[in-house]
Amino acid sequence: MANTVDVTRASELNEATGGHTEGMVRKGAIVDKSDQLCALVMCAQPHTSSAVHHHGEQDTVVYAAKGHGSIVFDGGKQRTDLSPGDFAIIPAYTEHQEMNPSDQDVEWVITRAGRKPITVNLEGWTKSSS
Secondary structure, three states: OOOOOOOOOHHHOEHHHHOOEOOEEEEEEEOOOOOOEEEEEEEEOOOEEOOOEEOOOOOEEEEEEEOOEEEEEOOOOEEEEEOOOOEEEEOOOOOEEEEEOOOOOEEEEEEEEOOOOOOEEOOOOOOOOO
16 A cells, blocks of 8 residues: 555445445445455435345444444344444454434444455344354
8 A cells, every 4th residue: 555645535435336235325435445444334214224244254343423223133133223423343244234213314434354345145144143
């Protein structure tokens, strides 16, 4: 990586590089610009949810920028709610589902370990909880 500052403008966020699950739009912001991380913005309209999925070997950090959304995990048995300003970490291979049960849009800033974002959509929960 060159020793320069590279800016991605809001108008340049790329839906083609963010990876999608039904109900959620992920827009690539920092993709193929660092060997160690990538970043995107996830937007969810009211009353939508993603497919159950995981992000392969990538740990994921979530920053809730706008709205009130939820992350469901542990085979669908646990849910954590995020409000603006909250952070969450989703470990690699953790099956989860993002939800926006509210009447407002949700926007999360996502940072992952890895050059390009990985999203592996599943047909449902495959791992049993302990």
